[in-house]
Amino acid sequence: MRNKPSGLIWLVSGLALVFLMPSNxxxxxxxxxxxxxxxxxxxxxxxxxxxxxxGSEALMPLGMFSSWAGAKIxxxxxxxxxxxxxxxxxVAVLLLWRAGVLIGFSWLPAFLACxxxxxxxxGEVRPYAMVIAMxxxxxxxxxxxxxxxxxxNRGLHALLLFGPxxxxxxxxxxxxxxxxxxxVGIELxxxxxxxxxxxxPAFATSGGALVLLGLYYAGVISRGADxxxxxxxxxxxxxxxxxxxxxxxxxxxxxxxxxxxxxAIQRGIxxxxxxxxxxxxxxxxVLALLYALIPLRFWRRSRSERPAAYGLxxxxxxxxxxxxxxxxxxxxxxxxxxxxxxxxSLLPFSVLVVGIATNAPDGSGRRSxxxxxxxxGATLLTSSLLVRFHxxxxxxxxxxxxxxxxxxxxxxxxxxWAAAPESAEYYGVVFCRVGAAEQxxxxxxxxxxDNEKLKGLPDPDVILISKPELHDRTGEVRRYIxxxxxxxxxxxxxxxxxxxx
Numbered sequence: 001m002r003n004k005p006s007g008l009i010w011l012v013s014g015l016a017l018v019f020l021m022p023s024n025x026x027x028x029x030x031x032x033x034x035x036x037x038x039x040x041x042x043x044x045x046x047x048x049x050x051x052x053x054x055g056s057e058a059l060m061p062l063g064m065f066s067s068w069a070g071a072k073i074x075x076x077x078x079x080x081x082x083x084x085x086x087x088x089x090x091v092a093v094l095l096l097w098r099a100g101v102l103i104g105f106s107w108l109p110a111f112l113a114c115x116x117x118x119x120x121x122x123g124e125v126r127p128y129a130m131v132i133a134m135x136x137x138x139x140x141x142x143x144x145x146x147x148x149x150x151x152x153n154r155g156l157h158a159l160l161l162f163g164p165x166x167x168x169x170x171x172x173x174x175x176x177x178x179x180x181x182x183x184v185g186i187e188l189x190x191x192x193x194x195x196x197x198x199x200x201p202a203f204a205t206s207g208g209a210l211v212l213l214g215l216y217y218a219g220v221i222s223r224g225a226d227x228x229x230x231x232x233x234x235x236x237x238x239x240x241x242x243x244x245x246x247x248x249x250x251x252x253x254x255x256x257x258x259x260x261x262x263x264a265i266q267r268g269i270x271x272x273x274x275x276x277x278x279x280x281x282x283x284x285x286v287l288a289l290l291y292a293l294i295p296l297r298f299w300r301r302s303r304s305e306r307p308a309a310y311g312l313x314x315x316x317x318x319x320x321x322x323x324x325x326x327x328x329x330x331x332x333x334x335x336x337x338x339x340x341x342x343x344x345s346l347l348p349f350s351v352l353v354v355g356i357a358t359n360a361p362d363g364s365g366r367r368s369x370x371x372x373x374x375x376x377g378a379t380l381l382t383s384s385l386l387v388r389f390h391x392x393x394x395x396x397x398x399x400x401x402x403x404x405x406x407x408x409x410x411x412x413x414x415x416x417w418a419a420a421p422e423s424a425e426y427y428g429v430v431f432c433r434v435g436a437a438e439q440x441x442x443x444x445x446x447x448x449x450d451n452e453k454l455k456g457l458p459d460p461d462v463i464l465i466s467k468p469e470l471h472d473r474t475g476e477v478r479r480y481i482x483x484x485x486x487x488x489x490x491x492x493x494x495x496x497x498x499x500x501x
Contacts, residue, residue, distance in 0.1 A: 007097065007106030014093040014113035017381075020388060021089060021122040022082035026399035028494070029467075031081075031125040032422030033057055037064045038071035038081055038125070039426075058220045059171040063127020066169075085129035089113075089122030092129070095136035096348055099143040103309055105355055107369060112136075112351050114377050116249045119384040121344060128344040130169050135345035137162030138180050139352060142319075145184050146312055152193065159184060160206035166345060167210065171217055172327070176345040179322040183315055235331045239338050240324065246340030247350055248291065252383030253283030256392035258494050283382065290376045297372065298357040313356040316349045396494035401464050402427035404490075404497055405443050408462045416446045416457070418477045419466035419495070447471040454480060462489075463498040 027035065033055060040046040046068045050058060057064055070084030093109040100108030112118060121128040141162060144155030163181065166173035195203065245251065254260065298310075323346055331338045358373045387393050402424045405415045409430075417424065421431060424443075432442040444457055454476055463486060465477055472478055480486075486498040 007101055010100075010107045010110045011094070011097045014097070014109035015090055017110075017113040017384075018086055018090045018093060018122065021086045021119055022079050023123055023388065024078045025395050026397045026493075027078060027081075027125065027423045027426055028396035028398060029420045029423060031395075032398070032420055032424075032426060034064065034067050034125045034127075035081065035422060035426050038067045038076060040068060043068075053220075054225050056226070058225050059217060060127050060169065061216070062165065062168040063130050063170055066127065066130055067125060081125045082123050085124055085126070086122050088129040088133040089118055091133040092118070092136040092348065095133065095140050096351065099136070099140040099348075099352070100355075102143055103147055103312065105309075105359070107373075108351060108355050111355055111373075111377055111380075112348065114249075114381040114384060115347065115351065116252045116380060116384040116387045117247055117340065117344075117347055119387050120246075120251065121341065123388065126341070127169055128341045131166065131173060131344040132347050134162050134166035134169050134173065135176065136348040138166060138177065138345070139316075139348040142180055142184060142316070142349075143312065143352070146187055146315060147308070149191070152188070153199070156199065157202055160202050164206055164209040164213065168213055170344075172342055173345055175326050175330070176319065176323045179319050179326070182322075183319060187315075235328070235335065235337050239331070240328065243324070243338065243340040243343050247343060247347060248287075249380045249383050250284055250287060252386035252390070252393065253287060253379075254281055256390075256394070258396070259392065283379070287376075287379050287383070290372065290379060293372060294354060294357045294376075309356045313353050316353050319349050320346050320353065394493050396423075396466060397492040398423035398495075399427050400492045401466070401495045401497070402429045404462070405429050405464060409441055409443060413461035414458045415443045416460040416463040416477065417443045418446045418448075418468070418471045419464060420447070420471065421445060446477050448473050449476060450474050451476050451479075461500060464495060465498070466495045 034057070037046060037049060037057065040049060046065070050061060050064060066088070067081065067084055070087070071081060074080035074083040093113050096112045097106065097109035100106050118129070118132060121132065137158060141155045141158035144158060145152045148155070159181065163177040166177050245254075251257070298313075324343060327338055327343060354376070355373070358376060359370055398419070401419065405417060405424070406428060408415045417429070417431070421429075425431070430442045432444050444460070446454060446457065446463075448471060449457075451474075463477065463481060465472060465481075468475075468478060481498050485501065487501055489497045489499045491497070
């Protein structure tokens with residue numbers, strides 16, 4: 001009974017941090033892909049868009065539905081759209097609290113709420129916070145089953161519920177769900193567990209849902225939906241390094257994502273590492289040192305005693321390694337790179353492993369917080385606050401770029417737009433229709449146009465370009481800027497604005 005008040009304090013603390021996650025920053029490229037779903041007025045229109053989707057959003061059906069339903073409750077402002085993700089972050093905190101209480105780590109929800117990875121995706125109009133929430137439910141099932149030698153009914157039903165939900169939220173959830181099911185299945189076989197008749201309906205319902213979901217995903221892929229992201233990246237060691245950089249919470253202490261991204265594009269992994277080596281980035285060194293102390297403490301403690309929680313941490317570690325390894329192999333096969341967000345389902349398991357490794361119970365069974373855990377939590381929270389509030393970590397400024405484009409059009413100027421259109425349309429940019437003649441008061445899209453197509457367009461007065469490695473892969477817009485004497489007018493986050501002298 002003594003642990004309950006303190007457990008509730010940790011839960012309330014974690015939920016309080018969640019309220020700070022959403023912001024009114026400009027929506028960026030990835031969020032622009034979700035916004036059209038949130039803007040559909042009816043469920044029929046939502047389903048029609050999903051059925052005709054040719055991008056990866058078709059592989060996130062439950063995630064897209066969450067954004068559509070959430071917009072009906074919270075509205076379509078930047079904060080309203082992001083509040084849906086914050087709500088799922090709160091669900092993740094709640095579920096991790098339930099898992100932590102079972103094993104005596106009631107402070108785990110606050111530790112999760114300190115993670116910069118959760119802060120970033122808990123404030124983004126994408127389904128990754130929902131992935132973390134469903135994975136937290138999977139972790140709850142994992143902990144419930146493995147920490148109990150007796151009745152596994154509650155944990156098993158949680159596994160049968162959150163497994164399909166995670167798979168429906170994002171197709172990549174299939175990988176982590178399968179690995180968790182494999183670990184749990186091996187343990188149940190070791191115990192000689194047998195299902196009871198009353199378990200069969202739950203198995204049938206969950207299995208049926210997975211079969212239908214598999215048929216849906218097979219249909220999406222067979223109709224030719226573009227699931228391979230094209231860009232300057234290749235599958236390699238950099239994917240694992242940057243995924244670890246994100247998941248372990250370094251992102252707020254280093255350069256902004258855009259700066260780090262450009263360094264990697266221009267100079268490869270070496271350039272990105274040089275960016276991390278700036279003297280001012282002492283926070284990276286502090287966090288790296290704290291993480292280096294964790295396995296040392298774990299090893300020393302395990303030599304003298306082996307708390308039951310260590311076995312749980314090792315199995316959760318296997319889930320992390322197994323999921324990351326399978327993901328790497330799959331991405332090598334299809335030739336598509338992956339990043340931390342694609343491994344979002346691993347965050348709750350990472351929090352559990354780090355939490356146990358830094359704070360495993362001593363010989364008396366006590367699990368009071370030690371200095372290493374407190375320092376790690378404080379450093380991660382600092383990184384989270386920087387992710388949320390520091391200007392270096394702002395998202396691509398489509399709002400500012402759209403405002404410049406609209407003003408130029410109102411003044412009778414011709415505007416070329418070499419950037420993603422979705423977020424721009426959210427901010428009121430009207431694009432000229434392809435093939436229509438004598439169009440006025442509209443912006444001309446020039447993303448990835450070749451020279452012949454550019455020649456058929458009206459001469460520009462203003463050119464806006466963002467991430468040319470994505471939106472000017474032909475290089476023709478940049479060549480036009482140079483050949484016609486355009487000058488840089490201003491820079492916004494991830495945007496350059498050019499105009500005639």
